[in-house]
Amino acid sequence: MDTITLSDRLLPPLFSQGITKEEWESKRRRELLSLFRDAVYGNVPDEQSLQVSYRVADQQEGSSIMSGNALRKSIEVTVSRNGLSHSFAFVLFIPLGKKHPVPTMLTLCNRGIADADPSRSFLSSFWPAETIVSQGFAAAVVLTSDIAPDYDEGFSLGLHKLFPEYKKERPSNLWGALGAWAWALSRILDYLLADPLLDPEKIGVVGHSRGGKAALWCAAQDTRFALAVSSCSGCTGAALSRGKGGEHIKDITERFPYWFCKNYRHYADNEGKLPVDQHMLLALLAPRLVYVSSKTNDAWADPQSEFASCVAASEAYRLFGTMGIEEESMPRPEHPLLGGRIGYHLKTGYHDMDAYDWERYLQFAKRHLE
Numbered sequence: 001m002d003t004i005t006l007s008d009r010l011l012p013p014l015f016s017q018g019i020t021k022e023e024w025e026s027k028r029r030r031e032l033l034s035l036f037r038d039a040v041y042g043n044v045p046d047e048q049s050l051q052v053s054y055r056v057a058d059q060q061e062g063s064s065i066m067s068g069n070a071l072r073k074s075i076e077v078t079v080s081r082n083g084l085s086h087s088f089a090f091v092l093f094i095p096l097g098k099k100h101p102v103p104t105m106l107t108l109c110n111r112g113i114a115d116a117d118p119s120r121s122f123l124s125s126f127w128p129a130e131t132i133v134s135q136g137f138a139a140a141v142v143l144t145s146d147i148a149p150d151y152d153e154g155f156s157l158g159l160h161k162l163f164p165e166y167k168k169e170r171p172s173n174l175w176g177a178l179g180a181w182a183w184a185l186s187r188i189l190d191y192l193l194a195d196p197l198l199d200p201e202k203i204g205v206v207g208h209s210r211g212g213k214a215a216l217w218c219a220a221q222d223t224r225f226a227l228a229v230s231s232c233s234g235c236t237g238a239a240l241s242r243g244k245g246g247e248h249i250k251d252i253t254e255r256f257p258y259w260f261c262k263n264y265r266h267y268a269d270n271e272g273k274l275p276v277d278q279h280m281l282l283a284l285l286a287p288r289l290v291y292v293s294s295k296t297n298d299a300w301a302d303p304q305s306e307f308a309s310c311v312a313a314s315e316a317y318r319l320f321g322t323m324g325i326e327e328e329s330m331p332r333p334e335h336p337l338l339g340g341r342i343g344y345h346l347k348t349g350y351h352d353m354d355a356y357d358w359e360r361y362l363q364f365a366k367r368h369l370e
């Protein structure tokens with residue numbers, strides 16, 4: 001397949017020539033984070049006022065839980081502010097009979113409960129918890145809709161209800177649903193980091209599509225995540241916005257205005273004015289691990305623009321003396337690139353996250369985390 005040409009895309013530069021990795025860490029990284037906060041994903045409102053507590057609502061092991069191969073915990077997270085509170089739950093399967101502490105994959109599930117079923121009555125390939133556990137990883141999952149609803153509710157439900165002062169008018173640089181999902185993933189991470197059965201250095205965050213956008217945004221901000229995995233995240237996820245096919249900023253801000261801060265809509269049909277592009281989001285993870293996967297029949301997400309972003313972000317990895325993506329030519333379907341610290345594959349199929357994808361994510365994680 002063709003080598004990716006980046007010059008046509010007129011991307012804003014990741015950094016100026018001659019920058020050191022120290023300057024990147026102390027200055028440029030922060031600048032990019034604030035640009036993404038102010039123009040795209042929004043700022044977390046009044047973060048210091050939020051109090052978080054955890055309650056183990058259920059903990060079980062035995063033959064009924066993955067045939068005795070895992071411990072299952074359901075944890076309720078409660079976030080409070082000024083007398084208001086919102087709770088959401090996440091589920092965690094920890095492999096038994098393995099050497100602890102183990103690495104963990106935390107998945108943000110943007111589908112219904114059947115795709116993240118704690119009882120394991122439904123064995124969805126979207127979140128194959130048995131496979132994850134059998135490969136020695138703990139598998140955690142949370143539903144987007146439990147954190148903040150995935151529809152325009154006027155900022156009155158989920159985590160947003162803790163901020164009644166913004167119900168009438170949300171300031172233009174304040175978070176939307178994606179920002180809330182990403183923030184909640186970091187609160188789950190706070191809990192996972194304290195669990196002695198889990199390795200704090202080896203926790204990854206995984207998401208598909210809108211969930212992939214949030215997973216990348218979360219790990220871009222939160223350097224405690226060792227790995228971020230994006231499946232078909234497309235527009236405002238892994239894919240470059242400049243020169244993108246399929247969905248554009250205009251489409252996404254018209255249909256899902258509540259995902260982003262209000263400022264983002266100013267870049268509809270105006271990508272060239274956006275102070276960032278999505279290669280910068282991937283670069284914010286450098287030198288940590290990122291994995292991007294695409295499907296051949298997902299023109300709306302645009303695999304070419306997702307891969308091009310991996311190529312452009314690799315410059316930040318070179319600052320650290322490491323390799324981002326290992327090849328600059330778009331790989332053929334079913335030819336994963338697993339050797340660099342940015343992994344990538346294109347798989348034949350439609351917009352989905354499936355067993356093939358998970359096998360590659362786990363293979364990549366094992367290869368680089370061990």
Ligand code: GCU
Nearest residue numbers: 209210211233234235247252
């Ligand atoms: C829509 C949206 C995409 C999003 C996708 C999904 O198609 O336009 O941006 O990624 O939903 O989350 O499945």
